[in-house]
Amino acid sequence: MVAPKRAKRVTIADVAREAGASVATVSRVLNGVDTVAPRLAERVRAAIVDLGYRPSAAAQDLARGRSGTIGVLVPDLANPYFHDIIKSVSVVARDAGSRVIVMDSDEDPGVERELTEDLIRYADGLLLCSPRMPRADLAALAGRGTPMLVTNRQVAGLALHSITVDFFRGIMALCGHLARLGHRRVVYLEGPEHAWANGERLRAFSGAEAFGLDVVTVPCGSTTDEGYARAPAALESGATAVVAYNDFVALGVLARFAELGVKVPDDVSLTGFDEIDMARFSAPPLTTVAVPRDRLGRLAGGALGRIMAGDEDIEPEVVPVELRVRGSTGSVS
């Protein structure tokens, strides 16, 4: 093994010296300003390679007054829901010449607030995905002047740019589907308590109750484990259909039901939400609601870009969803 040399940083001045040019010229070459004589530019490039020079991001950011970075905060990196959004935003960002840095708040409103404070110092713009933090925190952030966009959360009376999903309609579609199959009593396995998405679903259920559907609610969460754990409670409700907060939960329920000898959909129907990949690979495949996450991500990326460019007139968007009927729902026997 070669002796490790923690070399002192190579700076733009070193390159300038090596190339026999000024730092200004090196900077020009670096930034693709084409008012540099080809021969000189070549010497500079050679020096850069020779010395293995990399511009310091901190110095560039400071001098430029911006970081070329957009910060994305998600409550759970493991959830493909956010993953797809990150991917799409990354593509949009890349096209705009900026990079994306991602942080995971682990569903904790406190951590979320903290990470956001951090992110705000590093990034030119912020994308808060399904933020769980209290309204007041969000308000404070919004008042700070940093360009930002929020997904899956609407806060009445706050000048907050947002792109949301039509969860309300999704649940209505699900309920309508179940009602047509003859279900009169369904149990809803609730999502994370601070999730706006959960509130929207609850709103939709009370709408469905107006149509004569009986809805009982069981606290749960957003993971397979939680679905697995709460499945018996769902059963006890005496409902003929279980509406899980999302596909993960539904998959957990499905597994537990299998263990308990409960047949889906013969004994009880089951639905998910989000349409993750696994939804169509389960046995039976899951009736769920498809959310166009890539579209959501692209919209978010585009809107955030415009906001960062100073455009304050961003229309709040609500992306539509689509019911996917599969084998996990059936008519009441």
Place this chain on the structure above:
Amino acid sequence: MVAPKRAKRVTIADVAREAGASVATVSRVLNGVDTVAPRLAERVRAAIVDLGYRPSAAAQDLARGRSGTIGVLVPDLANPYFHDIIKSVSVVARDAGSRVIVMDSDEDPGVERELTEDLIRYADGLLLCSPRMPRADLAALAGRGTPMLVTNRQVAGLALHSITVDFFRGIMALCGHLARLGHRRVVYLEGPEHAWANGERLRAFSGAEAFGLDVVTVPCGSTTDEGYARAPAALESGATAVVAYNDFVALGVLARFAELGVKVPDDVSLTGFDEIDMARFSAPPLTTVAVPRDRLGRLAGGALGRIMAGDEDIEPEVVPVELRVRGSTGSVS
């Protein structure tokens, strides 16, 4: 909506003026240096709040000569395998007062190299998870002097700090288990071609062949979709057991088999690798190999910390794995 004011940045000088102190004092308060008179410190803190001041990350990083950031690169954010590692590293980092920024190369060696170049300018240290880039690129990076650590990849003859998983033993355990069940011919659904983990598995299989196990190989990948797609090919091999590259692939195979009416494990046995949550929720639950990802993550975080602190004497570690026998494997009929 209130008129949006893209306020000019509040700087440390503004705070100093407001508080009637010097910038040095403000800096001291900011950094918790306790040689500031309580009353003065209080005034400074009040000014900070009043003005809504946030230190510029770029300026701090530049002045300090470090960023307090560690960069993590993963080939696929969606894979819980990496997710768990990120979580553990984040915890270690947080305890050390630094933050983690994550980037996803999307399994593309080119993008990977590019992102690493970027990361290296932002971070004090690098954690490359299962890098797919060619040996030469890795060598160039290693020679650059940035503290870095690689997981799941060993490169002979390169002074590269690494922490790897004992994939070899994992596959051997799996093969031994299958052999004891009477299997004589297994088919291996290969992982991503640039993955070191795949190479290790192949090595292990040739070891198993020495014990009389017949192994045929089918190119596949690392996702459920790919498993689903290659399942028929696996069947055609005439093997009595399918060893999937990982649990995702196995789950895809399982779904396809169910559609095709192939019974697991009666008609054919099936194994995964990694032990993701879903592995025990499938029907039948998956025989797989558990990888202690949290431990891997903590080890990585700790080791990287030491490397960044200048300790060059880091022992390469190989974390052990554990066979988990479940319902998806059975004896040959």
Place this chain on the structure above:
DNA sequence: TTGAAAGCGCTAACAA
């Protein structure tokens, strides 16, 4: 087309 030099906002000697 090139270079000199003034910042960018902060930290950390060094003085007082």
Place this chain on the structure above:
DNA sequence: TTGTTAGCGCTTTCAA
């Protein structure tokens, strides 16, 4: 205990 000031490495006028 506090303040002054010289950098940190880069970009970007402004002159030449």
